[in-house]
Amino acid sequence: MRSAINGLSARLGKDRSLVQGPGGNVSWKDGVNLHVKASGTWLADAMERDIFVSLSLPDLHERMDRGEYAFTIDRESKPSLRPSIETALHAVLPHRVVAHVHPVDVIARSVRRGAQVTFARLLEGLDWIWIDYAKPGEPLAKAMRTAANDMGSVPAVWVLANHGLVVGADDPAQAMRLVDEICVRVAISPRAAAFGPQLDALQPWLEAGYRLPQDPVAHAPAFDALASELARRHWVMYPDQAVVLGACGVFDRGDGPDPRQLHPVAPVVVVPGAGVVLAEGANPACEAMLVCYCEVLLRCDTADDIVSLTPEEINEIVHWDAEAFRRQLVR
Ligand SMILES: [Zn+2]
Known part of the structure; x- marks a missing residue:
């Protein structure tokens, strides 16, 4: 699993149409722990260095039940790394693998008035949900948790208004396929950009x-x-x-x-x-x-x-x- 996760992370991180700089994050669950990208690391570096930190999953859920969504304490073995500010988002999804990316096509469509209707048409047949804009970190994770509770299930695809995309999957390959499929479905042809600076x-x-x-x-x-x-x-x-x-x-x-x-x-x-x-x-x-x-x-x-x-x-x-x-x- 670990090398496949590194492969997924590097592929997502090196595609600038999906991830820009240290943005985006990937996690996986092994039953007891949630392993999530550390704050400040780049997915693109996943093959060269260890970018993940581990947290106890039962502990995360317990803390979220108490209304605590900011997880700043990580394992003593990696004192220099802190878990991503989006850790709670990854814990909301029960899927074994979760990827959060910022695809330019998803962002460009999500900033349009009435975007939810467009996504409903483009993502037809997928198990997906729209989330209105929420500040990253605690507000976003709370909004996602509330939406899942209201639905009575946890969708595999989350379109975050003015932000990006979250997918949950059984394994890294499935997560990649899902991201690819969504990006194909929502793709927009950009205007030509041959700009020469004066x-x-x-x-x-x-x-x-x-x-x-x-x-x-x-x-x-x-x-x-x-x-x-x-x-x-x-x-x-x-x-x-x-x-x-x-x-x-x-x-x-x-x-x-x-x-x-x-x-x-x-x-x-x-x-x-x-x-x-x-x-x-x-x-x-x-x-x-x-x-x-x-x-x-x-x-x-x-x-x-x-x-x-x-x-x-x-x-x-x-x-x-x-x-x-x-x-x-x-x-
Ligand atoms: Zn994000």
């Missing part, structure tokens, strides 16, 4: 300690008209984004205060018509998140029926145990 116009930024992203798709908000409008009106469509890319978009309009004077430094700046730049200190998670966001933007065909996170929801994410959450996103 280096002359970006020069002041490059001299001020910003750099170009490696992937040209990251320039979408500077060149694609709809992506630009979406980025202005709906900067935060899903929670990880708020933490890594900031609570609101920073645009260099050339007529206002210089964004380079911003404190703290904006991790990402859009220079309309010229390109997108990243702060020099931006870590790989930041770039992975930016590329994912752009992939989502290029899959939206309107800015009018998009449901992004409210200022209150963004605030909750940005100020919630922010340091711990950020640590998890730094490699």
